[in-house]
Amino acid sequence: MIRQPIKYKEDLIIAVFIILASIFNIVETALPRPIPWLRLGLGNIFIISGIIFFGFKAGLIIGISKLIISSLFLGTIFSPAFFMGLTGTLLSIIIMSFTWKYLKKFFSVVGISMLGGVFHNIGQMIVILIIMNFSKALIIQFPIIIFFGTGAGFVIGLITVSFIKKWEAHFHAPPLTR
Amino acid sequence: MYFPEEKNLKLKPGDIILLAFFILFSIVLFLKPFTAKSNDLILEVIKDGKIVYELSLSSSGEWDISDEKVRFRFAILKDKKVTVLDSNCPQQICVKSKMISKPGETIICIPNKIILTIKGKEKTSVDTTTY
Numbered sequence: 001m002i003r004q005p006i007k008y009k010e011d012l013i014i015a016v017f018i019i020l021a022s023i024f025n026i027v028e029t030a031l032p033r034p035i036p037w038l039r040l041g042l043g044n045i046f047i048i049s050g051i052i053f054f055g056f057k058a059g060l061i062i063g064i065s066k067l068i069i070s071s072l073f074l075g076t077i078f079s080p081a082f083f084m085g086l087t088g089t090l091l092s093i094i095i096m097s098f099t100w101k102y103l104k105k106f107f108s109v110v111g112i113s114m115l116g117g118v119f120h121n122i123g124q125m126i127v128i129l130i131i132m133n134f135s136k137a138l139i140i141q142f143p144i145i146i147f148f149g150t151g152a153g154f155v156i157g158l159i160t161v162s163f164i165k166k167w168e169a170h171f172h173a174p175p176l177t178r
Numbered sequence: 179m180y181f182p183e184e185k186n187l188k189l190k191p192g193d194i195i196l197l198a199f200f201i202l203f204s205i206v207l208f209l210k211p212f213t214a215k216s217n218d219l220i221l222e223v224i225k226d227g228k229i230v231y232e233l234s235l236s237s238s239g240e241w242d243i244s245d246e247k248v249r250f251r252f253a254i255l256k257d258k259k260v261t262v263l264d265s266n267c268p269q270q271i272c273v274k275s276k277m278i279s280k281p282g283e284t285i286i287c288i289p290n291k292i293i294l295t296i297k298g299k300e301k302t303s304v305d306t307t308t309y
Contacts (some may be wrong), residue, residue: 010179036271053179079268080288106192109182114196131288133227137295140282143207150200161187168181 014050014058021046021066026073040152041117043070047089048096048113048160049167056097063089080131084124091123092116109164110157117153121145208282219281221260223252224293235260235279235296248290260285260294 025043033039043066051059067085071077096116099107107115125145129138223231225243233241235258242251249266259277265287272287284295 013179035276036269036274052182055180076269081269084288104186106190107196108186108188108190108193110189111193111196114193114200118200128286128288132224132286132291132293135224135227135293137222137224137284137293138286140284140295141286143204146200147204147208150197150204154197164182164187171179171181 010054010058014054014061017046017050017058017062018065018069021062022069022073025066025070029070029074038148041120041156042159044092044113044116044120044156045160045163047093048109048116048156049164051093051097051100051112052109052164053167056093056101059093059097060090063093080127084127087127088120088123091126092120095119108157109161110154113157113160114150114153117149117151117156118146119149121149210282218298219258220297221254222293222295222297224295226291243292248292250287250290250292252285252294260296262287262294265290 021043024045025041028039028042047059047063047066050062064086067082067089068077071079071082071085076082093116096112096119099112099115122145125138125142129135132138219235221231221233221235222229223233223241223243225248230243231241233254235254238254238256238258240251240253240263244250249264250262251264252260252262254260255277257279259279261277262272262275262285265272267287267289269289272285272290272292275285278285278294278296281296281298284293286293
């Protein structure tokens, strides 16, 4: 007997991804870190999964909801940190969706995650540059944020790949079904 | 729901090229400011986009650049390191940052719009300056 793919509602899975992303983000902020602004971004596992499973719109919904929910809980809503996160999230989701849709030949999920990490940090940097009146001292920060963005993106990409494999095995679905 | 094909989950040459490019690019850019001489460094204090202080790292002491909205104090220690003593920003990232001493290192306080950065001294017609 062939097992049929389980029927499910997309909205429900997106909601679960939003909750998981927010929880990971909040818990991660409470963990001790070597440098105050250095984070892995574990919540982004679910944003990337959302983009891959459902496309750009779902990724955007998960990203924005994660940001609003976690900043409500962390008390950083409408602070400079919130707007830095907003630009970073928007820019990284746009870049990741574009790469996944059109440049799939060249980059796997890990590459998309690295691009997302780097462009998230560049998006944040744009807000800092606007707040600080385009000070030249900030240009020095670019190599550092690109370095850590790539590193975090690589690790998150590997975790996402294993998450997608587990998720797929759970549903017993054949590849390329909608 | 679209499940990705197996080949899109495995590492591709493009990923490795991207990783190598970003890492090399950042290391090359990062090492550039370190070519300045380490014995004549200045600390540049930028507030609201304007330079308010240019201090030699050999002049140790405490400075206060507070005004009615902002409370901000920093110090240059005797071993030529710069640290933030006090700030009224909510997350205290500038206070928790590690001390800076090398050219290119920076402490930024976003809520107060303050940047502390270390630079190599630029060439001037003056030989030495005393403070």
